[in-house]
Amino acid sequence: MTGRTLPDKKYRIDAIDRRIIAELGKDARLSIRALADRVHISRTAANTRLNRLLEFGVITGFSANVNREALGLGITAIVIVKVDADWPTVSEALAALPFVEKAQALAGDIDILLTVSAPDHDALSETILRSIRSMPGVASTRSYMILEELAGTAPELATDTWDL
Structure with missing residues (x-):
């Protein structure tokens, strides 16, 4: 999150906002001019709408896609983690570990789902055996190696599934 206090009122996005979001999803580095050209609105309108999307927390930031192997x-x-302690504290500690790319708290019989990327098997x-499994509050883990990663459709690009 950006750290901003979100307005009490929910912002209702329209078709133009969806196109702005989709274009930024394809290329977050677009200038206002290029964004306006792609969405077929004025630069002023593009700037105003982008600021509104940021203000209402619809767009929470801009990022780059990174090739893990190149890094x-x-x-x-x-890594599926079950905890036997205060899971918010354990999940924060897990998320802070080196090589932990993402930590997600889940409902159901799994407490935390971690994505862990490392330079090599060792x-x-x-990370899994010594840092995660031995962490106080971790009851058990189950790990699955990713053999191949297939691209799906990012939510900001799936404009055909949004409520209109």
Whole structure:
């Protein structure tokens, strides 16, 4: 989140906002001019709408897609974690570990789902076996190595599934 206080009122996006979101989903580095051209609105309108989407927390930030292997993180695993302690505290500690890319708290019989990317098998093993499993509050773990990652459709690009 951006740290902004969101307005009490929910912002209702329209077709133009959806196109803005989709274009920024394809290329977050677009200038206002290029964004306006792609969405077929004026630069002023594009700027106003983008600021409104940011203000209402519809767009929470801009990011780059990164190739893990190019960063030297050649192996990735999903780690399912069950906790037997205060899970918000445990999940924060898990998320802070080196190589933990993402931590998600879940409902159901799984407490936390981690994505762990490491340079090699030894580093991944060290992270899972020594850092995660031995952490106070972790009751058990189950790990799954990712062999191939297939691209899906990011929510900001799936404009055909949004309520109109």
